Amino acid sequence: MSSAIRVPLVEPGTKPELADIEATIRAERGGEIAVLYQALLNSPAIASGWEQMLTAVRNRTEIPADLRELIILRVAVINRASFEFAAHAPLARKAGVSEEAIGAVGSWSEHTELFSADEQLVLELTDRMTRDVNVPEELAQRLQARFDPRGLVEVVAAVAAYNMVSRFLVALNIIH
Template sequence: MRIPYAPTEPADPTPENQAIYDRIRERRKPRPLIPLDLALLHNPEIADGYNKLMGAVRTKISLSQALAELAICYIAVLNDATYEWTAHAPLALKAGAKREALEAVLKGDVKSADVLSEDEMMVLAFTEQSTRNIKIDDELFAKIKVRFSDQEVMELTITVAGYNMVSRFLVALDVTESNGKRMVMPQ
């Protein structure tokens, strides 16, 4: 990493900081704090806000988890965020994404109706437009609104925005020294 990781215990062990570390540990349980946490914990308040937001994005949405994970994996590909890919590609498969769909995402072949469903292609087009251009064109947005509820549209939007934030943070600081490493399909 381009800066040292924060310590696994608060440098300033106030009750507030200890509570933040405990909340993040609780979210990661049974795993220990991960390198991303230790990068964020240079500022416990920011780490706490991140943990709450991204925890909700990961576990409290009504949007299909498989679609959300495919979007996250595509963000990793678009932003060359190897650590994000390594963390989320197995989660995509576990959530029910087809291996062929994930392989298409890895190759950047996200318009193949032979491999991807219409929903997957729409979500990946939305992800690409949001990541590359920020603005979603009206035609695609209209299709998304017809297919998904207002809540799901909001959840897709915050998932894509949030994981773009994550990938930019990971790559800028080279969390886990993953920059430049090849993205590979999980076993």
């Protein structure tokens, strides 16, 4: 596989028609426009919709940050999205995920002692949705017993959204 990113990166500030979306990205992402967004800016509509959706998943849900970041790291491992893993490992640490858990997320089911019951539940969901798409009824029932409807929608949306992110990154060869 070639190591080159498969689309040109849009240098922030070089296209006046992108000023509004760039300002939104900067506001939501702490002032920086990462390489992922520089690739997305090739399509203003996709960049805008992406930012709205991922900002909602990242910053406007009630999912505890540690659960969200474990979901993202697990998706990244399964889909071999090194950029996504590298971007979210520091966020997982900040959310209180231990170094041991971050290191074990790739084989979490062999290291269940490192993960709470809630963490194991969302990791199991992440595995099923990412690998099989289908969520077995037994797992769905355990999720419904743990999460209210909003929480369940938000956890499932986090898994789905970060599968989209990782697949975009891998397909366009966006790596650190």
